[in-house]
Amino acid sequence: GEDVEQSLFLSVREGDSSVINCTYTDSSSTYLYWYKQEPGAGLQLLTYIFSNMDMKQDQRLTVLLNKKDKHLSLRIADTQTGDSAIYFCAEMMTNTDKLIFGTGTRLQVFP
Amino acid sequence: DADVTQTPRNRITKTGKRIMLECSQTKGHDRMYWYRQDPGLGLQLIYYSFDVKDINKGEISDGYSVSRQAQAKFSLSLESAIPNQTALYFCATRGGDNTGELFFGEGSRLTVL
Numbered sequence: 001g002e003d004v005e006q007s008l009f010l011s012v013r014e015g016d017s018s019v020i021n022c023t024y025t026d027s028s029s030t031y032l033y034w035y036k037q038e039p040g041a042g043l044q045l046l047t048y049i050f051s052n053m054d055m056k057q058d059q060r061l062t063v064l065l066n067k068k069d070k071h072l073s074l075r076i077a078d079t080q081t082g083d084s085a086i087y088f089c090a091e092m093m094t095n096t097d098k099l100i101f102g103t104g105t106r107l108q109v110f111p
Numbered sequence: 112d113a114d115v116t117q118t119p120r121n122r123i124t125k126t127g128k129r130i131m132l133e134c135s136q137t138k139g140h141d142r143m144y145w146y147r148q149d150p151g152l153g154l155q156l157i158y159y160s161f162d163v164k165d166i167n168k169g170e171i172s173d174g175y176s177v178s179r180q181a182q183a184k185f186s187l188s189l190e191s192a193i194p195n196q197t198a199l200y201f202c203a204t205r206g207g208d209n210t211g212e213l214f215f216g217e218g219s220r221l222t223v224l
Binding site (some may be wrong): 004006008030031033035040041042043044045048088092097098099100101102103104 | 115144146151152153154155156159161167169201203209210211212213215216217218
């Protein structure tokens with residue numbers, strides 16, 4: 001079935017690294033995504049990775065993809081209070097061309 | 112102005128009432144989606160449309176219907192609202208590039224009493 005799983009909460013100290021994890025089900029997904037939702041707003045694309053890549057780095061963000069284990073992670077270096085938000089993992093289902101989202105991980109950054 | 116606009120932003124209604132949530136976009140995208148967001152459940156796909164004549168059910172379409180009036184407009188209806196349809200509803204659009212990025216509206220919060 002279609003199921004993308006994430007832990008619900010993560011709390012980190014400002015300046016530390018945050019790692020948000022996700023497991024997905026469709027081994028043939030072409031793209032995997034991380035979206036960010038700030039309070040009172042819709043989701044915005046943070047970054048994405050193509051399925052033939054293992055890693056993608058974009059400034060403070062590092063995405064790691066383990067296709068064998070169907071595991072995706074997002075690492076945020078030097079986490080700031082402005083990074084506090086809900087982070088959603090999503091996969092593109094290859095046969096239906098639709099995005100399936102995970103449950104979201106609420107990241108709280110404390111001073 | 113927002114590229115994806117949802118109306119109303121907030122609505123409180125009673126059980127059994129008919130409700131329509133509207134979405135319009137200025138991005139020129141063919142693909143449009145309706146999701147609902149519930150705490151701890153993430154986003155669940157209700158309906159999606161690849162063009163005016165192509166409408167598809169998502170994971171949780173029961174109790175909902177949609178209408179794609181034009182390329183730019185995609186509305187979601189609850190014919191007879193019930194309390195467990197209380198949620199935050201998002202419209203999204205997607206262009207034709209390979210990245211699959213979705214562009215979301217700001218959401219419509221619906222409360223059914």
